[in-house]
Amino acid sequence: MQLLISSASPFVRKARVLIREAGLMDTVDEVIVSTSAFNSAPEVIAANPMGKIPALIRADGPAIYDSRVITRFLNDLAGANLYPQSSIWEILTLEATADAIMDATVSMAYETRLRPADQQSPDWIEAQWAKAARGIAAINSRWMSHLTGPLNIGQIAVACALSYIDLRHDARGWRNGNEALAHWHAEFSTRDSMVATKPE
Structure with a gap:
């Protein structure tokens, strides 16, 4: 494949x-x-x-x-069991939240990196960031318990979403007010799989 x-x-x-x-x-x-x-x-x-x-x-x-x-x-x-049936709906929702953060922040990057400056919409960029910020805050306040324990796809998705923000939108300071999530992300980012896939 x-x-x-x-x-x-x-x-x-x-x-x-x-x-x-x-x-x-x-x-x-x-x-x-x-x-x-x-x-x-x-x-x-x-x-x-x-x-x-x-x-x-x-x-x-x-x-x-x-x-x-x-x-x-x-x-x-x-047969990796990264979608555990015992908590499948919670894990899928966590993955969907992370994917929505990716959608919003990729859209921000497209707006600033692919469109001429005179065609960019600051309002659009801020609206997308508001979505991402709400998602990050929700994970920090509601979903931390699902980021611990055996590895699952929700954890992978959240880590990739946050790492993308570090790559493209680091000045946004997503860690402010989300200290628990920031601590988790720092630890998760040391996994061999994350280190090996870090963008060049």
Whole structure:
């Protein structure tokens, strides 16, 4: 199998961390592609008509996407139990919250990095950050208990979302007022899977 990737994407990183935690490095080849929101690479469009990454190309079936589908598929393939049935709805909600933070902060990055300055909308950027900030605060106040114990996809997703903010929006200071989450993230970021997938 081939996973189409770009190292800066938090959605890609979530899949890459899972691959390492689930012991699938010999099963999935990571293929770096040069693609953007304005100019999707042909190989990405061939795998995902939306032109987004990650996309997982399989030998025995059509390519699958998006990141939540890929991580669930790979988890089942490896029998990794990163979607524990005993708390599945909470874990899925935590993953969805992290993915929403990724959506908002990637949108912010697109606005500032891909659009000319005179076409950028400060109101749009601030609205997206407000969404991300609410998500971060909710995790810090409601979900910390699900970030402890055996590894699960919620933990991976949250770590990748926060690390992306550090990469693209560090000046926002997300740690202020979210000290418990900040402490957790500092520890989680030392995992081998996180170190190995840190964007260049």
